[in-house]
Amino acid sequence: MCGIVGYIGKTKAVDFVVDGLQSLEYRGYDSAGVSTIIDGQAVTTKQVGRVDALRVELESLSINKTAVAVGHTRWATHGIPSVNNAHPHFNSDKTIFVVHNGIIENYQELRTMLQSKGYSFVSETDTEVIPHLIDLNLKTEKSFQKAFEKTIEELDGAYAISALHVSEPDSLYVARLSSPLVIGVGDGEHFLASDATAIMDRTKKVIYLDDYEVAHITPDGLKIHNIRDAVQVQKEAELLDYDAEKAALGDYPNFMLKEIHEAPQTIQSAIRGRIKPEANTVKLGGLDNVMEQLQFIDRIVIVACGTSYYAGLVGEYLIEEIAGIPVEVQLASEFKYRNEPFSRSTALLAISQSGETADTIAALKKVESYGVLRLGIVNAVGSTIARMTDAGVYCHAGPEQSVASTKAFIAQVTVLTEIALNLSEGRTPLYKPLMKELQALPDKVKQIFESDGDIEKLAHKYKDYVDFLFIGRKYGYPCALEGALKLKEISYIHAEGYSAGEMKHGPLAMIDKQFPTFAIATDGELLEKTVSNIEEIRARKGKVVAIATQGNKSVAKVAGDVIYIPETLEQTQPLLIAIVMQLFSYHVAMAKGHNVDRPRNLAKSVTVE
Numbered sequence: 001m002c003g004i005v006g007y008i009g010k011t012k013a014v015d016f017v018v019d020g021l022q023s024l025e026y027r028g029y030d031s032a033g034v035s036t037i038i039d040g041q042a043v044t045t046k047q048v049g050r051v052d053a054l055r056v057e058l059e060s061l062s063i064n065k066t067a068v069a070v071g072h073t074r075w076a077t078h079g080i081p082s083v084n085n086a087h088p089h090f091n092s093d094k095t096i097f098v099v100h101n102g103i104i105e106n107y108q109e110l111r112t113m114l115q116s117k118g119y120s121f122v123s124e125t126d127t128e129v130i131p132h133l134i135d136l137n138l139k140t141e142k143s144f145q146k147a148f149e150k151t152i153e154e155l156d157g158a159y160a161i162s163a164l165h166v167s168e169p170d171s172l173y174v175a176r177l178s179s180p181l182v183i184g185v186g187d188g189e190h191f192l193a194s195d196a197t198a199i200m201d202r203t204k205k206v207i208y209l210d211d212y213e214v215a216h217i218t219p220d221g222l223k224i225h226n227i228r229d230a231v232q233v234q235k236e237a238e239l240l241d242y243d244a245e246k247a248a249l250g251d252y253p254n255f256m257l258k259e260i261h262e263a264p265q266t267i268q269s270a271i272r273g274r275i276k277p278e279a280n281t282v283k284l285g286g287l288d289n290v291m292e293q294l295q296f297i298d299r300i301v302i303v304a305c306g307t308s309y310y311a312g313l314v315g316e317y318l319i320e321e322i323a324g325i326p327v328e329v330q331l332a333s334e335f336k337y338r339n340e341p342f343s344r345s346t347a348l349l350a351i352s353q354s355g356e357t358a359d360t361i362a363a364l365k366k367v368e369s370y371g372v373l374r375l376g377i378v379n380a381v382g383s384t385i386a387r388m389t390d391a392g393v394y395c396h397a398g399p400e401q402s403v404a405s406t407k408a409f410i411a412q413v414t415v416l417t418e419i420a421l422n423l424s425e426g427r428t429p430l431y432k433p434l435m436k437e438l439q440a441l442p443d444k445v446k447q448i449f450e451s452d453g454d455i456e457k458l459a460h461k462y463k464d465y466v467d468f469l470f471i472g473r474k475y476g477y478p479c480a481l482e483g484a485l486k487l488k489e490i491s492y493i494h495a496e497g498y499s500a501g502e503m504k505h506g507p508l509a510m511i512d513k514q515f516p517t518f519a520i521a522t523d524g525e526l527l528e529k530t531v532s533n534i535e536e537i538r539a540r541k542g543k544v545v546a547i548a549t550q551g552n553k554s555v556a557k558v559a560g561d562v563i564y565i566p567e568t569l570e571q572t573q574p575l576l577i578a579i580v581m582q583l584f585s586y587h588v589a590m591a592k593g594h595n596v597d598r599p600r601n602l603a604k605s606v607t608v609e
C-alpha cells in the first residue's frame with residue numbers, strides 16, 4: 001500500500017512524479033505529496049485526497065525546472081488522512097525529505113528516543129521517525145549516505161524508502177525491505193517507483209532492488225550496497241519484457257466496468273499459445289523448467305489473499321478433479337504463522353494479481369528454507385512474487401486498476417484450469433472437452449454482456465437491502481464466497497458467502513423477507529439439492545436471485561428472480577458465474593452512488609500486513 005515515485009535527472013522531475021503517482025493511485029488514495037529542490041530550496045506540497053488535487057495545487061505554483069523530486073500517494077496506516085500525515089515527511093530544519101511505503105514496527109520506541117533528544121513531531125505516522133533519525137545520525141556520520149544507511153539499519157518492519165537531502169540535489173537515496181521498488185534507467189536520468197507501470201512510458205530498462213539493498217542514485221549512475229552482507233552489488237538493468245499498455249478508460253465510465261468487459265480477451269490471452277486442441281496439448285512455458293520436479297509432487301498448497309484466494313478455491317476443485325492431486329488452499333495471512341508439517345513433495349502455489357501482496361510474499365518466504373517447489377500465478381510481470389518463485393504462469397490480463405478484482409479472477413481461474421489440465425498429462429476424460437470449452441468461453445461471456453440490462457434492473461431492485469447471502473455448491477461454493485466479497489467491497493452491503501449445504505447449520509436462521517439470497521443454481525450433479533435449499537429459503541419468506549443455466553426450467557419455478565448463463569461444463573461455470581456477480585455488484589454500487597474503482601478504506605495492493 002502507498003505508492004512511491006522519484007526522479008533525478010534533467011528537468012520536469014515534478015511532472016514525472018505526479019504522473020507516476022496517478023498511475024500508482026491504486027495503491028492508496030488518501031492523500032498525496034511531493035518534495036523537490038529548486039535553486040537550493042526545498043519545496044513540499046501535500047494534499048488530502050486524490051492525486052488530482054495535488055496536481056491542481058502544483059499547477060498553481062508554476063514549478064517548471066526541477067531535476068529531482070520524490071512523491072507519495074498514501075493509504076493511511078498510522079493516523080488519519082491529513083496534510084500533516086501525508087508524505088513526504090521531513091526533519092525540523094526541513095532539509096531531509098522522506099517517502100515510505102510499509103510499516104516501521106519499532107517507530108514508537110524510536111519516536112520516544114528522538115523526543116528525549118528534543119525532536120518534535122508534527123504527524124501521527126510511523127514514517128516521521130525516519131527523517132529525524134537521519135538528522136540525528138548526520139551528527140555522527142561523515143556523509144548523508146552513511147547516516148541514511150545507519151538509519152535503515154535501525155528500522156524494523158517492512159519498507160521501501162526514498163530520501164532527499166537539500167544539500168545534495170544530485171542524489172536520491174533509496175532502500176528496500178519486503179516492499180517493492182524499481183529503478184528505471186534513462187539517458188542521464190533515473191526513475192524510481194513502487195512498480196514499473198509508473199515508469200514504463202519513459203524507459204524499459206529497469207533494476208529491481210532486493211531486500212536489504214540501499215541505492216545511491218545520481219542522474220548518471222547508481223551504487224547499490226547490501227547492508228546486511230556489507231557488500232557492494234553490481235546489477236545490470238533488465239529489459240521489461242512486455243509491452244504493457246497503460247490502462248486507459250476509453251469510453252467506459254470507470255475501470256471496473258471496463259475490466260469486467262475485458263473478460264473475453266482476458267480468457268483469450270490466458271489460453272493463447274497454451275491450449276492446443278489440434279495437437280491435444282496444454283503447454284505452459286512458465287512451468288517448463290520444473291516439469292521434472294512436478295512429477296514428484298503429491299500435494300499442492302495454494303496461498304493467496306482476497307479474490308485471488310477464492311480463485312485458489314476454484315483451483316482446488318479443478319486440480320483435484322482433473323489432475324487428481326490433493327490441494328489445500330490457505331489464506332496467506334494464516335499460512336505464514338501456522339506450524340504445520342510440510343513435506344518436500346508438496347509444492348507451494350502463490351496466486352496474486354499484483355505480485356506484491358505482503359502476506360503472500362511472507363508465505364513464500366516462510367518456505368524458503370524448506371527446499372520445496374514455489375510456483376506462482378501472477379498478473380503483474382516482474383513483480384516480487386513473479387521474481388521470487390521457481391516457476392509460474394503469468395495471467396497476461398493487462399493492468400487491473402479497479403480495486404475490486406474482476407478480470408484478474410477470470411485470468412487466474414483460466415490459468416488454474418490450464419495447470420490442472422497440464423498436471424493431468426492428458427489422463428482425464430475432461431482433457432479435450434475442457435480445452436474446447438475454454439476456447440468457446442469468450443463468446444459465451446459476450447452473451448452474458450447482452451443480458452446486462454436485466455442484471456442492472458435486478459441490482460436496482462435489490463440495492464437497498466442491507467444484508468445478502470450468497471450460496472452455492474461444489475464449483476459454485478467458492479463463487480458464492482467471491483460474489484459476497486465483491487458486493488461488500490464496492491456496495492458496502494453486508495454479504496456472506498456460504499456453502500448451500502450449510503444452510504440448515506446456521507445461515508437459515510438469518511433468513512426473513514429483509515435478507516435476500518443470491519443462489520448459484522447452475523446445471524450440475526448437485527442442482528436438485530440447491531433447488532431444495534432455495535425452496536427452504538422461500539418457505540421462510542426469503543427473496544432469492546438465482547443464477548441458472550440457459551434452458552433450465554426448475555430454478556425459475558422456485559426462485560423469485562433468475563439470471564441465466566450460457567450452457568458450459570461444470571468446471572468452467574465459475575468463469576461465467578463470476579461475470580454475472582461482478583456485474584450485479586457493480587450495478588448495485590453504482591446505483592448507490594459509490595466510487596466503484598476506489599471503494600472506501602481499501603487499496604488495490606495490500607503491501608503491509
Ligand code: G6P
Pocket residue numbers: 305306307308309351352353354355356357360403404405602603604605606
Ligand atoms: C486487495 C485487493 C483485492 C485482491 C487482494 C489480493 O484486497 O483489493 O482485489 O484480491 O488484495 O491481491 P493480489 O494482488 O495478491 O491478488
